[in-house]
Structures are given as structure tokens and as C-alpha cells.
Amino acid sequence: RKEVEQDPGPFNVPEGATVAFNCTYSNSASQSFFWYRQDCRKEPKLLMSVYSSGNEDGRFTAQLNRASQYISLLIRDSKLSDSATYLCVVRRGKLIFGQGTELSVKP
Amino acid sequence: DAGVIQSPRHEVTEMGQEVTLRCKPISGHNSLFWYRQTMMRGLELLIYFNNNVPIDDSGMPEDRFSAKMPNASFSTLKIQPSEPRDSAVYFCATAVYRPGVSNQPQHFGDGTRLSIL
Numbered sequence: 001r002k003e004v005e006q007d008p009g010p011f012n013v014p015e016g017a018t019v020a021f022n023c024t025y026s027n028s029a030s031q032s033f034f035w036y037r038q039d040c041r042k043e044p045k046l047l048m049s050v051y052s053s054g055n056e057d058g059r060f061t062a063q064l065n066r067a068s069q070y071i072s073l074l075i076r077d078s079k080l081s082d083s084a085t086y087l088c089v090v091r092r093g094k095l096i097f098g099q100g101t102e103l104s105v106k107p
Numbered sequence: 108d109a110g111v112i113q114s115p116r117h118e119v120t121e122m123g124q125e126v127t128l129r130c131k132p133i134s135g136h137n138s139l140f141w142y143r144q145t146m147m148r149g150l151e152l153l154i155y156f157n158n159n160v161p162i163d164d165s166g167m168p169e170d171r172f173s174a175k176m177p178n179a180s181f182s183t184l185k186i187q188p189s190e191p192r193d194s195a196v197y198f199c200a201t202a203v204y205r206p207g208v209s210n211q212p213q214h215f216g217d218g219t220r221l222s223i224l
Contacts, residue, residue, distance in 0.1 A: 034212075043198055043215035044150065087150070094163055095140075095213060097150040 003027055004098035006088050012104045017078050021101045023071040023088030030090040033064055035073050038085045038100065047073075047086070078105045109133070111216035113199050119222045125187040128219045130199030131180055138204035140213060141174055141184050144196045156182065157204045189223045196220050 006023045013019050021035075033050040048055065050062040050071055061074040071088055083105045088098040112131040120126060132139050140155040154164040156176045167174070171190070176182040186193055200213040 043218055045215065046212045049212075094152050094155060096152070099149040 001026065002099070003096050004088055004090055006098040006101050008099055008101060010102040010104055012106060013078055014106055015078060015080060017105075019075050019078055019103060021073045021075075021086050021088070021103075023073075023098055025069050025071070025088075025090045025096075027090075027092055028066075028069065030069075030092045030096075032091040033071050034089040034091070034095075035060075035062060035071075036087040036089055036097070038087055040084075044087055044097075075103075078103075080105050080107065111199055111201050111214055113197075113216035113219050115219055116217060117220045117222075119224065120189060121224050122190055123188045124223075125185065126189045126193075126221060126223075128184040128197050128199075128221070130182045130184075130201075130216060132182070132199075132201035133214055134180075136201035136203055136214070137179065138202040138211075138213075139176060139182050140200040140202075141182070142198040142200065142215075144198060144218075145194075150198070153184070191223045194221055194223050 004025050011019055035047040036044040037047045038044040048057050048062055050064045052064050054063045059076045063072045085100040085102045087100045090096050111133055114129045137158050141153040142150050143153055144150045151166055153166045154174045155162055159176045172186055174184045196218045198215050198218045200215040202211045202213045
């Protein structure tokens with residue numbers, strides 16, 4: 001079992017839809033949490049950190065539940081440009097990446 | 108602003124050859140990470156350095172892989188001899204390391220796409 005698990009998708013949604021990604025992690029010693037975005041054949045880029053209180057950045061909302069070791073990312077009013085792979089990442093000393101969830105937003 | 112610079116961008120070589128991947132970190136970044144990404148295994152950390160010192164090399168697959176950071180502005184990842192199963196995208200990432208501060212973002216280079224025939 002992988003330390004960080006994500007639904008691989010792909011998620012195919014129409015423009016304007018709301019889409020939610022889920023992630024679970026197995027090691028309770030994980031210290032901090034992130035969502036990264038990776039476009040096809042490009043490098044991963046930090047999308048946002050995830051805090052226990054939940055945090056929002058425009059159309060993106062991230063939530064963390066330490067008790068259930070669960071992380072989520074919600075994208076509202078999805079745009080074509082949101083099409084990418086979204087990587088759930090935990091830090092336990094080093095960064096540990098999930099396999100990523102592929103999102104495809106269609107017109 | 109120069110980001111993390113990796114070279115070469117692409118490399119195709121025959122199995123058995125030595126491969127050297129290079130990384131120049133962002134100026135002022137004192138942590139450097141080497142990752143490998145494949146479809147099957149996703150993004151895996153191979154090794155990382157803080158202040159030029161290797162901290163964790165537990166992800167290095169085997170003795171054929173070695174990494175060095177001779178100074179703060181340069182690192183290499185070497186595979187010798189290379190095998191077809193080493194084909195992957197190799198990313199270098201750097202960050203600012205401060206003891207006790209865990210939220211520093213990592214900045215990735217464009218990656219080296221390696222194909223071993």
C-alpha cells in the first residue's frame with residue numbers, strides 16, 4: 001500500500017463544474033501537507049499548502065483532517081486551464097507524493 | 108529570475124553507457140532533491156542534500172546510481188551502467204532549508220527525459 005493514496009482518475013468534467021479530489025495518507029507522523037499541480041510533460045508546481053483549519057485560494061479550497069488522515073481539494077467553477085494532474089503531497093522529513101489525479105475540463 | 112536549471116533536457120543512450128544529469132539550484136536555496144518519475148511508480152525521491160551534505164539516499168535504487176553536490180551551485184546524478192528500466196523523467200528540485208521550518212516550497216526544474224535503449 002502506498003503511503004499517499006489518490007484516485008488516479010481521470011476526472012472528466014465540463015467547464016464550470018465543481019470537482020473534488022481526495023487523498024489519504026498512512027503515516028500519522030506526517031508533518032505538513034500540500035497540493036501540487038503537474039501539467040502534461042512539465043514539472044510539478046506548488047498549488048497550495050493545506051492547513052488543519054482549511055484554506056482557500058480563489059476557486060481552490062483545501063481541507064485537512066488529521067484524525068482520519070485525509071486531505072481534500074475542491075475546485076469550483078472549473079476552467080479549461082485547470083486540466084492537469086493534481087498531486088497530493090505530505091512532508092515527513094522529505095516530501096512524499098501521491099500518484100496524482102488527472103483532471104480534464106471540457107468545453 | 109532563473110529557476111532550477113537541469114541539463115540535458117533529453118537524453119537517449121544505449122544500455123551500458125554512463126549517464127550524467129546536472130542541476131543548478133536557485134541561488135540561495137540550500138536544499139536540493141533528485142526525483143524520478145515514471146508512469147508505474149509516480150514521483151519518487153531518490154536523494155536529497157542540505158547544505159551540500161547528503162541527508163537521505165534511501166530512495167537511490169541501487170549502486171549504479173550516485174549523486175554528488177560538490178558546491179552550493181551544482182549537483183550531478185550519475186547512472187553507471189545504465190539499463191532500460193532507468194528510463195524516466197528525472198527532476199531536480201530545490202528549496203530553502205531552515206531547521207524547524209517545514210513548510211518551505213520546493214521549486215522543480217524542467218526535468219531530464221531519459222531513454223535507455
